[in-house]
Amino acid sequence: MADHPNTSLPEDRGYLSEHGFRSWALTMDHKRIGVMYIWTTLGFFVVAGILALLLRLKLLVPGPALFSDHTYNVLFTMHGAMMIFLFIIPAIPSALGNFFIPLLIGCRDVAFPRLNLFSYWIFVAGIAVTVGTLAAPMDTGWTFYTPYSAQTSAAVTALSFGLFLIGMSSILTGLNFIVTIHTMRAPGMGWYRMPLFIWAMYATSVIQVLSTPVIGITFLLLAAERVFGIGFFDPAKGGDPLLFQHFFWFYSHPVVYVMILPAMGIVSEVVPVFARKPIFGYKAIAYSALAIALIGFLVWGHHMFVSGMSTVAGVIFSFLTFFVAVPTGMKIFNWIATLYKGSITFESPMLYALSFIFLFIIGGLTGLFLGALATDVHVHDTYFLVAHFHYTMMGGTVMGLFAGLHYWFPKMTGRMFNETWAKSAWWLVVSGFNVTFFPMFILGMQGMPRRYAEYPAKYQALNVVATVGSWFLALGVIIMFANFIKSLRNGPLAPDNPWRGLTLEWQTTSPPPEENFHEIPTVTDWPYGYGSRNEAPRE
């Protein structure tokens, strides 16, 4: 970074040169579509986050407070559904994936740019329908279990339609990425010269393409159940509510890997850059992404250990659940081995990447408690599960997303953010996160059930701790976003390669021109030769 930061408007704004509504709404530029996804998904992160703060605020006291129990049910349903379908599933793949896949593989756009724009707009249409259902607020929980969801007066039918559209967007984006990665890599970029973020996005896209149609048909069947009175999921008509759960989790378990794999991809990019060392175990990390995608399809039954499943099936699903932890553990060991004897610096992207590793280890290991049949009987549907899930999703995916946002902010916007503020935000986010969610492990072990509006007074102390933690977490996120927005307007101009990265996106300007590269680069080596060959000069 220069000593006298230049904050004036640069002459060349790259892909951001054009202005006006049409230049965004009708763009086929993957970077602009990525930016639109970023704003949309982060918007819902804020909305759903505010809902979470309200929920925590109510849980400050054991008895009735603030709003009715029904409102509590509605709020936690909306918090879950928005965070999952409108934020965390599309947040990294559709937003950062769209922006960076073509840049990292060295091409000018995705394979089907028009389809890409279409994906974005059906995503928005899906959101419109979903948000429209607030007229008859949902109180089913984000899992929409039958038979309740088939009977409630909430607008489940409309919501099914909205989520069907969002799923379609997800499928088409995944399809686009698969074809892009197969057919558009820069000359010389064989499969083993691809950045690991691309391997992760490839595995993610495969899951999106193969699992999302199943939730699509599940929502159609749920809608048909309500509209035509079919009894597929209604035991009174000979149907089977467990069938709904099987369908639902056949999508919704693999989709947690849609959430986590891209974050793992970001960590695989960030760690070697800030440790100045070649990534350790490149092939192991690459193939473990595919292994997670594959095994991830075979573990959905562990969501149903207590809802009625044969012991044999339970044992098999439990075994497979442990098995999926193996490639996950391989990644973590490889990241740690990359750090070993590295020249580590602690800029904000690295801080978030290290937080990911630390928090995801906790989230992942507690997942094994839940995947073990006997322990699960004790802790299922308690706050232990809430804690585990948030350690993997917030401590994992969201930390990965924050790492990616900080890492790529200079490339996306052409400006640097304020590192001091970014670090302060990181302290608040990570400590606030742990104060919020760690007590929930203890509460869960003590038997506090999730999803209840009120709780026995003996659980109050730890609930107060969690609620206070949520305020620090929120403050950290506010500071981070404020830092981003302020830097967007008048941050110092970013150099092309502020972190001295070797992947292709750093070889073009910040922000990149509309065609990404003035000349398509030729790849002669893998992108992780840090500390040895190919080292970019220190600026």
Next chain:
Amino acid sequence: MSDNHEAPNGAPVSARLGIWAFLATELLLFGALFTAYAQFRITHAELFHQEHLKLNRVLGALNTLVLLTSSLTIAIGIAAIRRGLQKLLKVCLSLTLALACGFLFIKYLEWSHDFHMGWFPRTNLFFGLYFMMTGLHGLHVLAGMGVMIWLLYKAQRGSFSAEYNTPVEITGLYWHFVDLVWIYLFPLLYLIG
């Protein structure tokens, strides 16, 4: 390094890969329905046997024939345009469209008979599945017809040639898939032993 070398004659690899990935999603979309069918046929074997007798096998078999023929006509259309025969392509697309209309007309006859007899999706699990599966399949036939009308319009303007015929080829693949789904639906719904 790009895998996108032009195929000998026909669609580029990207288009082919795209449509095959799309067909994989379609397979899983229908797959869940087939799973539901398998479960309910096991748990309600007697009901399935009784109820399937109410379906008209003759019309079902006729529809199988109609749809198979339409797969043939579109395949001839693709072979034709690869040789640059624009006129034959238009004839084949029109024939495929006509056969698709015929399929939907026969389906309409069947469904109106069912409704007339008071058999609705809510009647029982068999009819629930029957209407859902044939209904979703029918929607796919409709979507395919929409695409073929667009192809016919483009063909009319001479957009396709021996060098460029990607949309025709990938529509053909989609249409074969729709055909294939019906080939499974027919015995599973109409011919339960």
